[in-house]
Amino acid sequence: MKIVDLIKREMVVPALKATDKRGILEELAAYMGGHHPRIDRATLARVLIEREALASTAIGEGVAIPHGKLATVGEIVACLGRVPGGIEFDSMDGQPTYLFFVLVAPESSTGAHLKALARISRVFKDPEFRRRLLAAPDGEAMYSVVADEDAKY
Secondary structure: OOHHHOOOHHHEEOOOOOOOHHHHHHHHHHHHHHHOOOOOHHHHHHHHHHHHHHOOOEEEOOEEOOEEEEOOOOOOEEEEEEEEEEEOOOOOOOOOEEEEEEEEEEOOOOHHHHHHHHHHHHHHOOHHHHHHHHHOOOHHHHHHHHHHHHHOO
């Protein structure tokens, strides 16, 4: 599974403005809802916030993978966001979180959803990949970093 199969160029947000966990989830949900006709921003925000209440999706090393399921989407939809200064996101390592990769899967999805989570988690563990994403000047450059990394596999 390739990450570029999940995320479109327009689904990269290089400078999220929110300063707390709830705000980031709401901002990402609003962005996705504004760029995907089958995603309702309020519903997605609720789903992401409810999932986050179960356990933090911040996997450490400056990365979080918020995820949830919606009945309205027919395939996995993804969005990559960045907070240049980082925020507190209840990360496993206690460090600020800078990169957010949101996955929204159909309610009926199981295998594909889990494969996508595993792939993203594996790629984001690479410190050089994270460094390049953080250094990218804009969303287009961030997308190119993802595409370049995908080409290695």
